[in-house]
Amino acid sequence: MIRNRSHRQLGSKIVRTYIESTVCLNLGLKPREIMSNFKSTYGYEISYKVASRAKKRCVEKMYGSECDSFSMLSWFREAVLETNPGSSVVLEVDESTERFKRVFVAYAGQIKGFKFSLLVLYVDGAFGKSKYKGQILAATGRNGNKGFFPLALCFCDSKTEENWLFFFKNLKALLEPQGRIITFISDGGVGLLKAFDLIFPGNPHLYCYHHLRYNLSRKYKNKGGKIVVADVLQKFFKVAYALTEKSFYFHLKNLRDEGGAATLDEFIREIPLEHWCRAFF
Incomplete structure (x- = not known):
């Protein structure tokens, strides 16, 4: 006691x-x-x-300590490649300081398993929760049972265009041998978009509806309260998921009438139709 x-x-x-x-x-x-x-x-x-x-x-x-774990990354890379043949571990350090810069990790089982997953990858970044913070970039697929299938991770300092380029280059090296056209889904961040267009030009790319919905709701935060926002989002859903161009323009008119043409037109101009509307994808 x-x-x-x-x-x-x-x-x-x-x-x-x-x-x-x-x-x-x-x-x-x-x-x-x-x-x-x-x-x-x-x-x-x-x-x-x-x-x-x-x-x-x-x-x-x-x-062990988080600090010491960085000095073991070279050992980790060699251990993974030795015990999991076919894995991809790409470690980069700053040449002037020899300090950790970023690392890309995809295990052999994930790479092989993705061959049997759906032709879609969600790419996004999340904040690290250690004392060193940083970002975790991820590519996640879907399996035939509608479950998530993790493919690759990248640990870096932030979601910059340079880090996304590093991530996408190594991701492409995994995907190209499979010979499949992958549809990507993302939040449409600036750094991500620039890197994606350089590495995966021509690949289908959808913007996450959840992020679009959130960004639209922010434009109406001080324009009529929760009821107006709810009505606008309900009509925006019908616009985004319209199956035909005729249906798209019908629901778009209703949305503009509800939310105001100026605000809606400004929002829609920022996102090309082929990246978010089913009728144009």
Whole structure:
């Protein structure tokens, strides 16, 4: 049992020994959850800082430090290529500082398995949650059972055109031998679009409806409230999924009447029809 002492005296080293098994089962456990669980289980309060440090110590004991992991990337690349023949691991470092720049990873099983997936790839980036932040670029397919099928990842500092070029070049090297025309779906970010057009010119490219819907709703944030936004988005859905040009223009007229021609025309001019409307794709 923990002896009676204040949370200022209770350090992260001690706390770690009591929460280690819990963190091992749930790496997503947040410091505030650790604080709450610790108090309900042992009756003692600990600070956010202590909880955060204790969790960090648990993770480092299991997986090593995040800092040291960067120095092991060369070993990781060789280990993957040796044990998973056919994989792709491309590591780049800054020549002047020899510090990590970016890495592309696709395992052999993913590459081979994608041959039997649908002819579509979702490409997007997400924020890294380690203390080094950065971005994780990903290409994800769909299988015949409508499930997601991960194909490739890239770890880099940000979603710049240069990093997207690196990602798409290595992705193309995986896809070309399969001889299939892939349809890409993305959020249409500027850096992504420029890189995509350079590496995959002519490939079908759709803009994610969810992102378009979000961007459109922002234009009406201060123009009539939630009811107006809901009506505009409902009509925009009918425009985007119209099956014929005649149907497209019919629903577009309704949308312009509802949301105002000027605002809608400005929004639509920014996104070519063939990238978001079914009738023109």
